[in-house]
Amino acid sequence: MNDVEKMKRRGLMLVLSSPSGAGKSTISRELLKGAGNLAMSISATTRPPRPGEQNGKEYLFIDRDEFDGMLAEGEFLEHAEVFDNFYGTPRKPVEMALARGQDVLFDVDWQGQRQLKRNAAGDVVGIFILPPSRAELERRLHTRAQDSEEVVRKRMAKAFGEIIHWKDYDYIVVNEVVEDSVAQVRAILTAERLKQGRQTGLAGFVGAFRESR
Amino acid sequence: MNDVEKMKRRGLMLVLSSPSGAGKSTISRELLKGAGNLAMSISATTRPPRPGEQNGKEYLFIDRDEFDGMLAEGEFLEHAEVFDNFYGTPRKPVEMALARGQDVLFDVDWQGQRQLKRNAAGDVVGIFILPPSRAELERRLHTRAQDSEEVVRKRMAKAFGEIIHWKDYDYIVVNEVVEDSVAQVRAILTAERLKQGRQTGLAGFVGAFRESR
Numbered sequence: 001m002n003d004v005e006k007m008k009r010r011g012l013m014l015v016l017s018s019p020s021g022a023g024k025s026t027i028s029r030e031l032l033k034g035a036g037n038l039a040m041s042i043s044a045t046t047r048p049p050r051p052g053e054q055n056g057k058e059y060l061f062i063d064r065d066e067f068d069g070m071l072a073e074g075e076f077l078e079h080a081e082v083f084d085n086f087y088g089t090p091r092k093p094v095e096m097a098l099a100r101g102q103d104v105l106f107d108v109d110w111q112g113q114r115q116l117k118r119n120a121a122g123d124v125v126g127i128f129i130l131p132p133s134r135a136e137l138e139r140r141l142h143t144r145a146q147d148s149e150e151v152v153r154k155r156m157a158k159a160f161g162e163i164i165h166w167k168d169y170d171y172i173v174v175n176e177v178v179e180d181s182v183a184q185v186r187a188i189l190t191a192e193r194l195k196q197g198r199q200t201g202l203a204g205f206v207g208a209f210r211e212s213r
Numbered sequence: 214m215n216d217v218e219k220m221k222r223r224g225l226m227l228v229l230s231s232p233s234g235a236g237k238s239t240i241s242r243e244l245l246k247g248a249g250n251l252a253m254s255i256s257a258t259t260r261p262p263r264p265g266e267q268n269g270k271e272y273l274f275i276d277r278d279e280f281d282g283m284l285a286e287g288e289f290l291e292h293a294e295v296f297d298n299f300y301g302t303p304r305k306p307v308e309m310a311l312a313r314g315q316d317v318l319f320d321v322d323w324q325g326q327r328q329l330k331r332n333a334a335g336d337v338v339g340i341f342i343l344p345p346s347r348a349e350l351e352r353r354l355h356t357r358a359q360d361s362e363e364v365v366r367k368r369m370a371k372a373f374g375e376i377i378h379w380k381d382y383d384y385i386v387v388n389e390v391v392e393d394s395v396a397q398v399r400a401i402l403t404a405e406r407l408k409q410g411r412q413t414g415l416a417g418f419v420g421a422f423r424e425s426r
Contacts, residue, residue: 007387128409130415130418130419133421134421134422137422159422160422160423163419163422164419164423166409166415166419167409169409170408170409171404171407171408171409172407172409172412172415173407174220174418183403184403184404184407186400187399187400187403187404187407188400188403188404188407190396190397190400190401190404191384191397191400191401191403191404191405192404194384194385194386194397194400194401195383195384196341196379196380196382196383196384196385199385202343202379202385205343205387206343206376206377206379208346208347209347209350209372209373209376210373210377
């Protein structure tokens with residue numbers, strides 16, 4: 001058995017969730033740069049492509065009939081409706097990625113994670129990113145000085161509606177300094193890759209110690 | 214709520230096990246140097262101190278009556294008999310360390326880990342260190358050229374008796390390059406510290422987002 005065999009492992013599904021304003025996008029972007037073998041999940045959607053978007057790159061653009069057909073066949077790991085458009089994560093590409101030891105990154109909310117955990121429990125690792133404080137979140141949600149109190153209050157309520165589900169997640173990262181947060185998420189990824197159950201090549205590797213005993 | 218409150222967390226019990234020759238001692242030593250807030254667990258033992266050993270530093274030296282008394286009172290998290298001497302991990306110092314957010318490192322075998330998991334399940338994180346190959350393990354167990362085949366065979370059998378329990382552990386690190394293994398164990402420690410259930414200060418921190426909503 002060579003090193004490649006020994007290191008065989010099943011990929012994992014890394015979920016990053018956070019309220020808007022917590023810095024998740026920056027962390028995802030940095031993570032995809034540095035952590036080899038991690039790719040963003042590509043969702044299917046019924047919304048029309050925006051200028052510059054390529055089918056199969058940002059999204060898989062499908063029509064409503066195709067979406068309903070896939071849904072009926074149980075081909076989505078999770079799905080959601082947002083402003084009359086439908087979004088879903090096709091199961092097959094994720095399953096193929098995991099089987100070849102590729103990790104997949106998901107940018108979904110707590111409802112998306114709940115569906116992923118229901119459909120692929122042992123493969124999902126959920127990280128919730130928290131803003132460093134209420135004051136800082138409020139500051140970030142005040143994007144324009146002329147926003148009314150009412151608009152900011154609504155944004156805060158929406159953020160809190162996400163934050164309240166923090167206990168659904170395996171790990172919590174409080175994003176004070178973005179470099180630290182990226183390092184913490186990377187450590188989680190490294191650790192989860194070393195989980196006993198994910199290192200599928202180890203059974204054979206360990207067996208080889210016994211052979212000529 | 215300030216940052217100190219927010220970052221409050223329960224410590225964890227990090228178990229490192231391996232067959233002799235896998236490089237565990239080097240990894241432990243490096244880990245204790247670099248990972249702040251991690252301290253080696255101190256066992257109680259009935260064996261007499263060796264020259265240079267201080268009571269309360271390497272071991273807590275107690276007599277057989279004291280040992281039996283502590284055992285009867287359920288004061289050990291795990292215990293074992295080795296060559297007519299008894300060893301045990303007193304529960305109280307570990308419990309106090311965990312409560313103040315201090316992590317504790319344990320150098321025990323699979324039987325020790327099994328007892329620790331039985332007595333402190335949610336606090337135990339077990340890492341098994343594997344040698345990089347059977348050939349390399351055999352080389353390391355051949356400490357002196359004049360060792361008989363029989364001696365080496367016995368050592369290999371003992372090593373395999375440990376290795377066969379690899380599935381009892383949460384994480385598996387194959388120790389090819391010691392620096393990489395140290396980095397991997399550190400990543401596991403970082404990740405486990407970020408586990409949702411261990412960050413005991415977060416409930417209050419998250420609650421504070423709601424207050425003046």
